[in-house]
Amino acid sequence: MKEFAVFWGCTIQARFPFLEKSVRTVMEGMGLPYRDLSGFTCCPEKSLVNNVDHGLWLLTGARNVALAEAEGLNIVSPCTGCVSNLSTVKSELNADPRKKGEVNALLNGVGRRFEGRAGLSHLVPFFHDEVGAQRIRSAMKKDFKGMRVAVHYGCHMMRPSHALKNDDPLEPKKFDNLVRTLGAESVDHSTKLMCCGQGLDRVDQHDTALHMARLKLRELKNRAVDAMVLCCPSCFLQFDNNQHLMEKEGERFGVPVFYFTDLMGLAMGYTADELGLGLHRVDAGPFLKKWEEVSSRPSSRTAFEEEMRAVTFAMDRL
Amino acid sequence: MLDGVLNFDLLDKCSKCGACFDVCPSCLNIEGYDPRAVIKDILAGQSGRWASSIHVWQCLECHQCLEMCYQHYGFENAMTAMRLYATAKGMHPPQVKRGWDMFVKTGRLGEPAAAGRKKLGLPEPGESGKEEFLKLLKLYREAKKGSQAQ
Numbered sequence: 001m002k003e004f005a006v007f008w009g010c011t012i013q014a015r016f017p018f019l020e021k022s023v024r025t026v027m028e029g030m031g032l033p034y035r036d037l038s039g040f041t042c043c044p045e046k047s048l049v050n051n052v053d054h055g056l057w058l059l060t061g062a063r064n065v066a067l068a069e070a071e072g073l074n075i076v077s078p079c080t081g082c083v084s085n086l087s088t089v090k091s092e093l094n095a096d097p098r099k100k101g102e103v104n105a106l107l108n109g110v111g112r113r114f115e116g117r118a119g120l121s122h123l124v125p126f127f128h129d130e131v132g133a134q135r136i137r138s139a140m141k142k143d144f145k146g147m148r149v150a151v152h153y154g155c156h157m158m159r160p161s162h163a164l165k166n167d168d169p170l171e172p173k174k175f176d177n178l179v180r181t182l183g184a185e186s187v188d189h190s191t192k193l194m195c196c197g198q199g200l201d202r203v204d205q206h207d208t209a210l211h212m213a214r215l216k217l218r219e220l221k222n223r224a225v226d227a228m229v230l231c232c233p234s235c236f237l238q239f240d241n242n243q244h245l246m247e248k249e250g251e252r253f254g255v256p257v258f259y260f261t262d263l264m265g266l267a268m269g270y271t272a273d274e275l276g277l278g279l280h281r282v283d284a285g286p287f288l289k290k291w292e293e294v295s296s297r298p299s300s301r302t303a304f305e306e307e308m309r310a311v312t313f314a315m316d317r318l
Numbered sequence: 319m320l321d322g323v324l325n326f327d328l329l330d331k332c333s334k335c336g337a338c339f340d341v342c343p344s345c346l347n348i349e350g351y352d353p354r355a356v357i358k359d360i361l362a363g364q365s366g367r368w369a370s371s372i373h374v375w376q377c378l379e380c381h382q383c384l385e386m387c388y389q390h391y392g393f394e395n396a397m398t399a400m401r402l403y404a405t406a407k408g409m410h411p412p413q414v415k416r417g418w419d420m421f422v423k424t425g426r427l428g429e430p431a432a433a434g435r436k437k438l439g440l441p442e443p444g445e446s447g448k449e450e451f452l453k454l455l456k457l458y459r460e461a462k463k464g465s466q467a468q
């Protein structure tokens with residue numbers, strides 16, 4: 001596998017270092033050739049930067065891509081927002097040579113050049129396409145058979161599709177496939193592709209943000225899932241922090257929230273501590289407890305085979 | 319005023335369609351949120367009345383409308399244009415102002431959490447690109463001023 005640069009983004013490094021820990025632990029455990037580059041800035045974030053100055057949004061995104069291009073590296077990011085923003089910048093500039101020229105004229109002033117060639121992937125499609133199920137399975141010590149998990153894609157993992165081109169934008173499959181590779185059931189639910197709504201928290205509309213979080217959490221509670229899994233720091237903020245806030249006010253959902261690499265890491269045999277699960281606001285304990293119970297039970301296949309053996313034995317003696 | 323950023327032909331077709339209303343999470347769940355009304359006003363030259371509306375900030379930029387749209391255009395283009403317009407008038411939410419200020423000062427929306435990272439045994443974060451970013455920002459502002467003066 002070709003070496004790649006990780007684009008962590010502001011939110012993970014500033015607010016959720018434990019998510020960084022989880023991602024690093026899994027990437028190192030699997031021996032993935034990643035590199036930390038110096039000099040990245042904010043991707044930049046769409047709602048706060050693009051809504052004020054589209055030109056600066058393009059320029060900043062192009063500079064970040066140029067940094068990786070100078071090293072001949074592709075970018076992989078555990079943040080859907082970062083990947084979506086960088087990809088949208090790349091596709092807008094590649095489609096418009098005049099704009100690309102203007103951007104490069106400015107970048108030239110700081111010794112950079114945006115080619116628009118670097119591959120930009122989100123961690124989940126990257127694991128699906130580049131790492132692959134076989135390598136994932138061979139790294140696993142345990143699986144999640146018997147566990148019911150709700151997959152939350154997060155809008156910007158695959159949208160806008162003209163920029164990301166990595167999955168069906170309205171019926172994506174890759175995250176589900178990975179969760180099934182880990183042995184869990186991916187529980188279908190009607191709010192599966194619904195936007196988390198965290199963006200509202202960035203524009204002073206906290207109550208509306210909570211309202212959106214509630215819609216999904218209520219459904220997941222009713223469907224009695226054991227956890228939800230996502231791979232975006234904004235979605236994490238929305239469902240872990242905001243769920244916790246609502247629980248403090250007496251609304252109980254009890255839906256543990258995992259990053260994709262948390263599940264991956266647990267399956268690889270890392271402990272909850274090593275993955276920083278104790279730093280999640282919503283208690284992951286019930287999930288871990290059930291998992292232990294389920295995995296110490298003989299599987300239904302073993303039970304069936306044993307019963308068959310007993311029956312055949314009895315028949316032999318007739 | 320908005321014709322530099324919006325394609326009015328597509329918007330005109332959009333005003334006769336409305337199909338994506340039913341996949342828009344904000345349309346379905348936030349009272350009073352309805353890009354159809356905004357688009358109608360934009361086409362009638364009345365977009366100004368939305369500049370101060372809380373609704374233009376309730377578009378989640380989730381791109382559901384874009385993906386579902388037969389023009390691959392989407393409500394979101396109208397809403398983004400309205401946000402740029404509101405911002406130009408200084409009517410953007412305080413949090414957006416704060417985020418922007420931090421971005422143009424540091425190139426980031428938050429600095430790596432040093433203490434938490436250390437506790438977790440994480441390596442030193444990559445050096446920030448702040449210096450180079452600020453230099454680039456200066457060049458950008460000069461170029462912008464130059465082209466406005468022309």
Ligand code: SF4
Nearest residue numbers: 342377378380381383
């Ligand atoms: S991008 Fe905005 S308008 Fe379009 S579906 Fe999402 S919330 Fe609705």
Ligand code: SF4
Nearest residue numbers: 332335336338387392
């Ligand atoms: S954005 Fe596209 S799908 Fe939605 S109403 Fe307009 S034309 Fe129809």
